[in-house]
Amino acid sequence: QVQLVESGGGLVQAGGSLRLSCVASGSIISINNMGWYRQAPGKQRELVAVITRHDITNYASSVKGRFTISRDNAKNTVYLQMNSLKPEDTAVYYCNADGVVKVGSGASVFTDWGHGTQVTVSS
Secondary structure, eight states, rough: EEEEEEOOEEETTTTEEEEEEEEEEEEEEEEEEEEEEEEESSOOOEEEEEEEETOOEEEEEETTTTTTEEEEGGGTEEEEEOOOOOGGGOEEEEEEEEEEETTTTEEEEEEEOOOOOOEEEEE
């Protein structure tokens, strides 16, 4: 019902920057929260940053001051600007969104994930 497609990952040297994007598509009525999570090899998926529909943000302590999350509600898109990248930021980054989607003549809540984009930071 809802598709999330991430882009912008890649290989960067320590200290560099990357900007991730995630576009949500489908029969979306509204999106509440949009966020970024990451999973490094052998580790659990963890929250990186989340932003509400009214632009209230929350960050993992490990990325505060280096990463910035933002969104464009008109485009159903969330961004993650990542600066001062460190090797420990290496992971697959996943987009997540929740909200309300049109189903037939009604509506239903949804929570969906993208397939992920690889971010690799070399030392």
